[in-house]
Amino acid sequence: MTRWHDRSLSPDERAEALRAEMTLEEKVAQLGSAWPGNEQLNGNVAPMQDVFARGGVPFDQVRADGIGHLTRVFGTAPVSAADGAARVVALQQEIVDETRLGVPAIVHEECLTGFTTFGATVYPAALAWAATFDPGLVERMSAAIAADMRAVGVHQGLSPVLDVVRDYRWGRVEETLGEDPYLVGMLGSAYVRGLEKTGIVATLKHFAGYSASRAARNHAPVSIGPREFRDVMLLPFEMSIRDGGARSVMHAYVDLDGVPAGANIPLLTGILRDEWGFEGVVVSDYWGIAFLKSMHRVADSVGGAGALALAAGVDVELPDTLCYGKELIELVRSGEVPEDLVDRAVHRLLRQKAELGLLDPDWAPKAEAIDLDSPRNRAIAREIAEKSVVLLANDGVLPLAAGKIAVVGPCAADPLTFMGCYSYPNHVLPRFPELGIGVEATSLVDALRAELPDASISLRAGCPIRDEDRSGFAEAVAAAEEADVCIVVVGDRAGLFGEGTSGEGCDAEDLSLPGVQDELVAALLATSTPVIVVVVSGRPYALGRHAGAAAMIQAFMPGEEGGPALAGILSGRVTPSGRLPVQVPRVPGGSPGTYLHPPLGGNSAGISNLDPTPLFPFGHGLSYTTYEYSDFSLSAKEIPTDGTVSVSVTVRNAGERAGEETVQLYLHDVQAQVTRPVLALAGFTRVALAPGESRRVTFGLHADRTSFTGLDLRRIVEPGRFDVHVGPSSADLPCSGSFDIVGSVREVGPTRVLTTPATVA
Incomplete structure (x- = not known):
């Protein structure tokens, strides 16, 4: 038995023994990754995937000297749990059998709203977890997610997102845990504990400052002072490492005062390792190292980009090997890049493989097929959904009584509006419309009909989510006028890179409801019928113009159980208890602020004609009791x-x-x-x-x-x-x-x- 197979040795000793046996090519190969099956996609699920994807390179060439990570075996294209597990086994067996040292790869997947794969439970979005203010519940959810991933051969989850919200217009607000760093840190640490105690490596992202981009534009530069950076942006990461036990960190795409995060030595080595003592593995965001050349333009070649990232402290390149490859090896052989940097990174990666059991002598690729949308999962998803719904205002119209109810709005009959941009139904399945949404999910109007069987419920869309089509207004207003009460359901449909109104690359110009939804709500409020405004969204929208509504409810993408959860709140079967992890603005214009401001950031008389006071403050939420x-x-x-x-x-x-x-x-x-x-x-x-x-x-x-x-x-x-x-x-x-x-x-x-x-x- 080789020394690195010896389980009696520490992970550090085993990693060092294996590293000593490796050639330079084998060491650098461990710092890379492969995305088998990426060529099956006919659209982007990551930024600039079409530019950087290496779908034409056969896997046997990619893994010739070994491989560090396997990327999204389950999350790339629709696959059953059984077939995905078999695919993991086959890929791992090939790596073990066909490489000199036979070191298996770490398999990673996305898991922000649950295991991002076909047929897996779609939990509420992270902003909804934050609205529960319940770390214990978040930890139970992440442990369930981890158990499912572990059962089918996954080792690492690319969650949680710890970016603290600074501007609600940013498209990725739905992925965050709100605007308070302590709340983000408490719930983020809980999520990490659930993954780590179940054997899945948690990956903190995006380190750091991503959410403070100028004008809330995705990937825009970040101009932030060192004090705000440390006290606001870094705190949740520090908490999740110390109190959560996270073993991986993902660098952000952005530049901080002109220095890209992926090439930032003071950040990735100085703060993360020297100050905090982090001993885990830093991974790149997808193609983030290649961006050093193509987007940030601080490197003149892919090898040069790799050298900058390696020196800064990025250990593994995801999702494919571009910069930690042949050109980097040449730079090491020429002496331009010290081999010690390669050794440092590969030691960290191999130590993690030892911790995961991937260096054990009797290791064999194995995985099992399980129910990824089990009753246990759905019960947790329902509990989070119910506890995350925020009752903003109520003049006594709620709870509802059976009667004549008009349900209006573009989000009323579409359960996909309950799901975040990194849910599989919104993330990948739009490319496979013949497969539906992959899980059972009930729309709000159908859930209400089941909840209130004696009520007469009509449905009118009124308008689309973002198209400026007012042709349905008259029919919607007529339905409201004939009803005892009108429920208007407005908000977002999550997507990626402009395909939705919320999500990665779906930033907003202002905080008006998308399309003509504000006009629809205004037309309904002009009737004599009491109107309940239900907002299902990934960010808070300005609702000041609708303050005359009889009641207002905010749901931050409550997942596959969102319909029954909202119906239960409306009927009174569930007593609302959610609280706002972000403010709800009064007006849509300008650059919205956070509650976490010094005196001059508030409404200071005589300083400005603009009043930033929100319509509903941070932490707000009403109940049916007092x-x-x-x-x-x-x-x-x-x-x-x-x-x-x-x-x-x-x-x-x-x-x-x-x-x-x-x-x-x-x-x-x-x-x-x-x-x-x-x-x-x-x-x-x-x-x-x-x-x-x-x-x-x-x-x-x-x-x-x-x-x-x-x-x-x-x-x-x-x-x-x-x-x-x-x-x-x-x-x-x-x-x-x-x-x-x-x-x-x-x-x-x-x-x-x-x-x-x-x-x-």
């Missing part, structure tokens, strides 16, 4: 710079329905050496309460949670006065108090306390 907050207390009025203060409050369900309240803790630094947010989320927890029941919620707030990047770019805890607020949203905080941090300024680093635990008694 909650009361009382008995606020702080355990201390003064703590040292390394101390902890307990913040407690009693929450009571004062209504007649059982429900779940999301108790939110916010922090305000009264005076600091740099401008600080007016409010920042510092803790949260969901509390289930029966009618009349009270629970005592206590947050343990460590002084480290007040830390920020100071004038000299060191992260510090600074003495001073801090206000704390507790309540149901960032704009509804009935309980407040203050405490002082005393002592000297204390520098903190990556070992600082990152979270605020909550106990419920």
Whole structure:
């Protein structure tokens, strides 16, 4: 038995033993990938796929010296679980049998709304997970996704997205966990734990700053200060590495102040590894290394692009080998690229293969066929969908009673509007229309008919999602006028690169509803019939012009169980409990802001004629019951710079329905050496309460949670006065108090306390 097969050795020792046996060609081959079957696609599922795809190169040539990763065996073209598993086995067996060292590849897949393959459960989009404010539920979902992928031979998932939203016009808002870095970090860490504990390597993306692109345009340059970059953009990645245990990071496409992320040594080595101690594998976003030559133009050849990325700390090129190939080998042999850089990267990749069992002597390619849309999966998908729906406004029209109901709008009868851009039905199946959507999914109107069998329900589309066609307005208005209540269902249809109104490469000019949907809603509101506006979207849209609606509901692409979940909210079978992870703007124009702003970012009288106050604030969400907050207390009025203060409050369900309240803790630094947010989320927890029941919620707030990047770019805890607020949203905080941090300024680093635990008694 060779040394690298010896399971009694550590993964590091086994990786080093194998690396020592490799030729330069074999080492560089491990840093590449292959996308077998990519030629089957007749459209892009990744940016510029048509330019970079290597569909004509036979697999036996690609894997001649070995291969690091196999790309999307399941996610490229429709394949059953059984056939996909057999394909994995065949490809792995060929690699093992036909290469000198016989080292299997890591198989990776997308998994942002579930395992992105034909027939797999389509869970809600990430923005909907964020609306649950429920890390435990997110972890259960990701563990179920991981179990399915692991069963069919997959090793790595390209999720979660940890980009913090800064501008709602960005097309990929639906893939994010919202606009607060602490919320993103808490839920992102939970998702990572679910994957990693089930044996799947989680890949954090997109590192870093992608969501701060100019004018919210996909791949646009990022101009961001180092303080905002560290305190907002980097925090979720740090949390997901330290608290989640993520073993992989994917670099972003963008450039940061002129330096592409994929060639950024201070980012990929300085911060990620030297500061945070990350020991996992950095992978490129698809063709991100080749972009260094073709898009960023900081390299003059594919080999030169590979050299820049390798030096920065990118270990593996995805999804095909272009830059980590023959030209890079020539640069190493000529001495222009140190072979130590190759050794560094290949060691990390081989160590991960050892951790995954791919270097074991008795390893054999195996996978099993399973039900990828099992009852277990669907139950989790339903729970997330129900807990993610946000009741924005309600004048008493909800819950619905049986009667004459007009259902109007382009999203009312199309279950695909419930699914994100990285769901398989919207990501790949548009190229295969004969296969339908691959899973069972009920539209909202059909779900309502099942939910309210005694109601008389009519359906009118009114208009398309984005085409400027008003020919259906009159029929829709007539249906509304004849009904007791009208439900208008508006929003998005996700797609890729301009094929949808939300999703990767589907950025928005402003925050008006797509097409003529705003005009449709306005026409319905002009009738005497009460109108319930249901927005099913991947981003928040400006709804100020529709503030006269009897009720408003926001659903952020609630997945295959979205129809029954929304119907249950409307009927009252489900008590709404979702909260906004982003604000809902009042007006569509301008560059929308985040709630996480310093004083001058808000509505400052006399400063500007424009008021950025949202229609509905971060953390907002109504219920069919009412909650009361009382008995606020702080355990201390003064703590040292390394101390902890307990913040407690009693929450009571004062209504007649059982429900779940999301108790939110916010922090305000009264005076600091740099401008600080007016409010920042510092803790949260969901509390289930029966009618009349009270629970005592206590947050343990460590002084480290007040830390920020100071004038000299060191992260510090600074003495001073801090206000704390507790309540149901960032704009509804009935309980407040203050405490002082005393002592000297204390520098903190990556070992600082990152979270605020909550106990419920």
